[in-house]
Amino acid sequence: MEAQVKADKVVDARGAQCPGPLVELIRAIKEVPVGSIVEVWTQEPRTKEDAKAWCQRSGHEFIGAFPADGYERVLVRKMK
Amino acid sequence: MAKAKVVVLGGGVGGTFVANKLAKHSDKVDVTVVDATGVHHYQPGLLYVPFGWEQPEKLRHDERKLLKPSAQLIKAVVERIEPDKRQLQLLNDGTINYDYLVIATGSCPIPDEIPGLSEGGHHFYTEPAAVSLREALSKFEGGRIVVGIAGFPYKCPPAPIEFTLLLDDWLRQKNLRDKTEIVFVTPLPQAFSIPTVTPLVEELFARKGIKIETFFNTESVDPQNRKVLSLEGMELDYELLILIPPHKGSPVIIASGLGDKGGWVPTDKFTLQVKGQERIFAIGDATDLPVSKSGAAAHFEAPILAQNLLHLIEGKEPIAKYDGSVMCFVEAGEGKATVLRFNYERPPQPPKPSSWWRWLKALMNRFYPVAVPKGIAPDVFLAMLQGKFAEFQPFCGSDLMKGLTQNKNS
Known part of the structure; x- marks a missing residue:
């Protein structure tokens, strides 16, 4: 069900190598208002774990990582 | 035609x-x-x-x-x-x-991307910035140095690591290391962006007592109170701040x-x-x-x-392919260096730091103004050196080699 969550901002980081997708996620979180959901499209397998760890450190909510057609959708909600 | x-x-x-x-x-x-x-x-x-x-x-x-x-x-x-x-x-x-x-x-470093960084921070990516940092270091008497990466992208990814390791050397030479805490900050979850190189960097930092703060995305700098703040909510006091700004085209x-x-x-x-x-x-x-x-x-x-x-x-198709090759020597401190050679498909596997690689790095720095007009690429340079001068390798720790590579460090 969470895979259907509607993002406020989608960042296409497909093709970018680490740390590209994580950097794009953090950049997007800086730009959106509190409560917004950012979705990053990534083909880097490490992005999910890196994003989860970054959320733990920064206090944002890691909603999940969901498989799509040849990539993963990583969703994070800005909490503060 | x-x-x-x-x-x-x-x-x-x-x-x-x-x-x-x-x-x-x-x-x-x-x-x-x-x-x-x-x-x-x-x-x-x-x-x-x-x-x-x-x-x-x-x-x-x-x-x-x-x-x-x-x-x-x-x-x-x-x-x-x-x-x-x-x-x-x-x-x-x-x-x-x-x-x-x-x-x-x-590419251009843009310190103004981060509020307060131009006023409160130093870097060494341009000549004026490097000279300004030299002046700041000459006045440094101890305290906490926060050094690292303020944002992505930035050029020459190993340079902040190299600088930090050389900074450790310099502080020891000046008898300031005991009075100084070095904290390396990075937005990444690990010390370096390439996973195969990270263990070496983390081992070197640990051995030299350099603390690493990961997931530190610099949000702003408060020059008056000498504080640097991260997006993640961390605040660090500093005596000297050396952060590589994010770059733009x-x-x-x-x-x-x-x-x-x-x-x-x-x-x-x-x-x-x-x-x-x-x-x-x-x-x-x-x-x-x-x-x-x-x-x-x-x-x-x-x-x-x-x-x-x-x-x-000539009216033909451009069929030559760049495979992502990069080769660079990386300072590891204490007169040693390693080398990173990689491409799109193959990540680097850095050898153990040695004075041999440090010698080659120093030689390449000197050789550059000759190599460019002749169009000699670093891999050719390396092959030449390894082929012709490999016999010098056992002597790299010798006083002769130290004289060639470290004379500026004394």
Whole structure:
């Protein structure tokens, strides 16, 4: 069900190598208002774990990582 | 057949190297380098300036002397690239026409991207910044130094690591290490962006007592109270702040609408042709290629770009492929270095730091002004050295080798 969550901002980081997708996620979180959901499209397998760890450190909510057609959708909600 | 007019915009490593490659074919092409100053800065040497181990004036080279005689040099500031007219619009109202263009406009550190960083922080990525940091270090008497990466992207990814390890050396030489805490900050979850290199960096930092703060995305700097704040909510006091600012593409790329949101030119990662622009190629930091922004990448791109451009001029397909090769020597402190050699497919496997690699790095720094005009790439240089001078390797820890490589460090 969470895979259907509607993002406020989608960042296409497909093709970018680490740390590209994580950097794009953090950049997007800086730009959106509190409560917004950012979705990053990534083909880097490490992005999910890196994003989860970054959320733990920064206090944002890691909603999940969901498989799509040849990539993963990583969703994070800005909490503060 | 009339000769094709090739204009190379930018006289840095990539522009100079590719111009010299093309200038060898003066029967087919007229090559013109357009550069704002005509002064070529050997940026890798800036790493040593803050410690007084290199003089800035020795890193400046006359671009004319680095270019082959058949390559022309025009000193001019370009305001805009106009692909439809195949011309460069100059700041002083003039224009330069081209048949083919090579964009080699590099990258620019932008401290103003982070509030307070220009006022409160130092870096060493430009000559004035490196000189300013040298002055700040000369007055440093102890306390906490926060050093690291303020944001992505930035050029020469290992340079902040190298600087931190050399800083440790310098503080020990000055008998200040016991009075100093070094904290390395990075937005990444680990000390370095390439996983195969991270264990070596973390081991070196641990051995030298350098603390690492990961997931530290610098949000702002408070120069009055000497604090640096992260997006993650961390606050660090500092006595001296040395942070590499995030970089952007050149203003001319942004003004011409040829870049992405960071000002990087969308470039085919194999042919080095600019996407959607058959007559324009790009090289080095200016591109959006998924490789390090460094001269070490541009060296390897130049021969491929020149080959493809010549093919295009001859009416052939540009079929040569850049494989993402990069090779750079990395300072590891205590007179040692390692080497990173990698490409799109193969990550680097750095050897154990040794004085041998440090010697090669120092030699390459000296050899650079000779190598560029002759178009000698670093891999060729390395092969030459390994083949011809491998017998010196056992003596690299000797006083003779120390004299060659460390004389500036004393």
